[in-house]
């Protein structure tokens with residue numbers, strides 16, 4: 163089956179199609195102005211679309227109840243990331259009862275494909291993808307989220323506490 167449409171004599175002239183397109187735009191504009199409530203466009207950025215809480219947007223590193231990072235620097239998220247956009251530097255904690263922790267955790271959001279594999283791979287609910295999706299920036303470096311941005315950006319209001327409680331987690335052997 164061929165998907166290539168044969169050009170008619172009329173389609174060789176571009177002006178009719180241009181005027182037809184302008185006509186449709188004008189009709190839509192008049193309809194929208196006459197009934198603004200039915201407009202399906204938003205006046206962004208003043209009006210923002212509310213996505214479902216389950217929307218998989220910008221990443222968040224969760225924190226423990228004391229506000230410290232939940233991540234144990236196990237590297238499972240970075241290993242599973244198909245875009246190889248997660249970079250973690252691990253360190254031993256001075257407290258022997260605390261597992262490893264990340265001294266540096268970065269996600270290059272321009273390479274991320276928002277597949278959610280990192281969230282799925284994490285054994286301790288340390289990384290989640292939240293409903294935030296807006297993040298304008300003027301250069302590429304601003305799209306590399308660091309630990310501070312991922313866990314403590316102002317919109318998170320001090321961080322999101324993991325649903326996995328420390329006591330429950332140890333009882334469950336994870």
Ligand code: SF4
Pocket residue numbers: 239242243244245246247248269273274275276277278279280281
């Ligand atoms: S959502 Fe996918 S591509 Fe993005 S950081 Fe996570 S695993 Fe990598």
Ligand code: SF4
Pocket residue numbers: 232233234235236237238239240250283284285286287288289
């Ligand atoms: S976010 Fe989760 S999977 Fe990634 S290094 Fe930290 S604990 Fe491991």
